[in-house]
Amino acid sequence: MEKTNINLLPTATRFQLSQIRLAxxxxxxxxxxxxxxxxxxxxxxxxxxxxxxRKKVLAAERVRVETALDQVSPQIGLQQSLVLRLxxxxxVISKRPYFSKRLTALFSLLPEDTELQRISIExxxxxxxGQISSLSSLKEFEERIALARREKRYQAMEMxxxxxxxxxxxxxLEMRENPNxx
Amino acid sequence: MDLKKYKPxxxxxxxxxxxxxxxxxFLPGQIGEVTKEIRAIKKNQKEVETIxxxxxxxxxxxxxxxxxxxxxASAALPETKNVPYILQGLxxxxxxxxxxxxxxxxxxxxxxxxxESGSLEDKKMxxxxxxxxxxGPLNKITELFSSLEETAPLFQAESFDLSVPEKTGANxxxxxxxxxxxxxxxxxxxxxxxxxxxxxxxxxxxxFLDRLxxxxxPQLGSRTKTVSEYGTRQNPFSF
Numbered sequence: 001m002e003k004t005n006i007n008l009l010p011t012a013t014r015f016q017l018s019q020i021r022l023a024x025x026x027x028x029x030x031x032x033x034x035x036x037x038x039x040x041x042x043x044x045x046x047x048x049x050x051x052x053x054r055k056k057v058l059a060a061e062r063v064r065v066e067t068a069l070d071q072v073s074p075q076i077g078l079q080q081s082l083v084l085r086l087x088x089x090x091x092v093i094s095k096r097p098y099f100s101k102r103l104t105a106l107f108s109l110l111p112e113d114t115e116l117q118r119i120s121i122e123x124x125x126x127x128x129x130g131q132i133s134s135l136s137s138l139k140e141f142e143e144r145i146a147l148a149r150r151e152k153r154y155q156a157m158e159m160x161x162x163x164x165x166x167x168x169x170x171x172x173l174e175m176r177e178n179p180n181x182x
Numbered sequence: 183m184d185l186k187k188y189k190p191x192x193x194x195x196x197x198x199x200x201x202x203x204x205x206x207x208f209l210p211g212q213i214g215e216v217t218k219e220i221r222a223i224k225k226n227q228k229e230v231e232t233i234x235x236x237x238x239x240x241x242x243x244x245x246x247x248x249x250x251x252x253x254x255a256s257a258a259l260p261e262t263k264n265v266p267y268i269l270q271g272l273x274x275x276x277x278x279x280x281x282x283x284x285x286x287x288x289x290x291x292x293x294x295x296x297x298e299s300g301s302l303e304d305k306k307m308x309x310x311x312x313x314x315x316x317x318g319p320l321n322k323i324t325e326l327f328s329s330l331e332e333t334a335p336l337f338q339a340e341s342f343d344l345s346v347p348e349k350t351g352a353n354x355x356x357x358x359x360x361x362x363x364x365x366x367x368x369x370x371x372x373x374x375x376x377x378x379x380x381x382x383x384x385x386x387x388x389x390f391l392d393r394l395x396x397x398x399x400p401q402l403g404s405r406t407k408t409v410s411e412y413g414t415r416q417n418p419f420s421f
Contacts, residue, residue: 015187019187019188019190019191020190022191023190023191023194026191026194026195026198027193027194029194029198030193030194030195030197030198030201033197033198033201033202034197034201036201037201037204037205040205040209044212044216047216048216048219051216051219051220051223054223055219055223055226058223058226058227058230061230062226062229062230062233065230065233065234065237066233068237069233069236069237069240072237072240072241072243075240075241075243075245075248076236076240076376076381077368078248078249078252079240079243079248079376079380079381080368080376080380081252081255081367081368082248082251082252082255082383083380083383083387084306084365084368085252085255085256085258085259085365086255086383086387086390086391088259088306088307088363088365089255089258089259089336089390089394090390091307092259092307092336092338092363093336095338096331096338096339097338097339097340098327098331099327099331099339099342100324100325100327100328100331103323103324103327104324107324115346116320116344116346116354117345117346118343118344118345118346119342119343119344120341120342120343120344121341121342122341123341
């Protein structure tokens with residue numbers, strides 16, 4: 001047997017009924033929304049309170065540690081000054097031309113019977129002049145120069161003059177040292 | 183249209199609209215603000231931790247060692263143009279090389295800044311030029327320079343011109359141009375600006391201090407202890 005829905009209510013009443021149903025649904029939705037809103041507001045408020053409390057605690061802690069730090073400020077100042085001074089001193093030492101080493105290297109080129117007359121060092125430029133008393137020493141000197149050239153101990157190396165007189169050999173040697181030796 | 187008919191719907195619809203508008207316009211701003219605050223707190227917390235560490239490191243410094251190290255560094259690189267100190271250092275090192283000073287030209291007022299290179303820690307150091315003529319045995323010349331390199335204050339030989347007059351034989355006359363340096367003390371410093379790294383000397387810095395300790399000091403002749411002998415840090419105070 002077929003079921004037949006027949007609404008015998010008047011049209012106005014039917015409209016009112018559907019309005020009441022809709023209002024109920026809307027109220028329910030509104031309650032959910034309000035609940036969610038309240039939850040969000042509560043979360044936000046709690047977060048803000050927590051943040052404000054944490055800020056206060058941190059500010060107090062900061063004041064405390066800064067005061068403590070001030071008490072050791074002379075040591076910090078001394079340490080800071082020490083570190084800076086060490087840096088500067090290290091820079092001076094690293095830029096030193098170290099003439100003692102350079103002279104030792106230079107003397108290793110010269111035979112024992114060399115009579116030095118002049119040495120000048122200005123930046124990387126080295127000039128040496130002197131006299132060598134025997135031909136065998138001169139040969140030794142030339143061999144040492146050739147070896148230094150082969151080993152590239154100097155950027156440039158030139159015997160600028162070599163004169164013989166009174167049984168001695170007067171020489172002038174010019175060198176340009178490597179920018180980064182060793 | 184009769185609005186009165188829809189009156190029961192006004193309140194729930196209004197509430198829903200209010201909540202939706204709240205979510206759209208008010209909530210993102212609040213979330214942004216809270217996030218910002220949390221970030222600021224984290225940053226602040228990190229800073230407080232750094233200050234705490236600085237305090238711990240600074241309080242663990244052994245004052246005696248620190249003072250000694252600072253005095254070593256100041257002896258190598260004085261804080262002022264200490265003319266007698268510089269001259270004494272120079273005289274002693276020249277004498278050690280068995281040379282004698284014949285002429286000395288020193289203009290302490292003439293400060294030559296390291297403008298050319300632009301380095302030297304942003305001009306925190308001043309360079310004082312010296313020029314001298316010294317005479318002495320030719321075979322001691324390397325000792326002379328070694329002695330100059332191992333003396334405080336720090337000297338830097340810039341150039342030299344050595345000549346051996348035939349009459350003097352083994353004696354050499356040297357025209358030597360040197361520089362010495364000084365670095366004025368820091369006028370102000372901010373404990374909060376100091377880095378944690380600079381509160382702890384590195385191995386290189388300790389080694390460098392030991393190297394400075396081996397220099398010969400003209401006015402600080404009574405040094406007996408080495409840097410390492412001064413001991414290590416004290417136990418840090420804990421919060």
